[in-house]
């Protein structure tokens with residue numbers, strides 16, 4: 488499985504906790520991340536990740552391109568609903584291409600738990 492992991496700054500601690508809780512299952516996957524999210528995950532869980540650019544510098548678009556190419560099986564994108572993002576158009580593009588390609592997308596921890604259960608059988 489090829490899983491994309493992305494988190495806004497206020498949700499990065501939650502992402503690290505989520506990845507830690509599912510480290511065995513996610514460790515069997517190819518993980519692609521935005522830049523800062525990937526650094527946190529790699530440093531704090533030891534899992535190997537394929538880091539793209541930071542979100543505000545095009546990382547969401549790079550991952551969106553991989554989704555458009557059919558190269559991603561699921562996306563966990565812990566979005567901050569309370570903070571405006573300068574790169575909101577990039578975020579919208581990433582969410583949209585998930586729908587275009589019918590790729591499972593979780594935007595909060597509760598749905599991320601369902602995603603790893605459904606895709607990876609890890610509950």
Ligand SMILES: O=C(CO)COP(=O)(O)O
Nearest residue numbers: 521522523524541542543
């Ligand atoms: O901004 C992001 C997603 O929109 C995440 O980017 P970083 O992982 O580089 O912080």
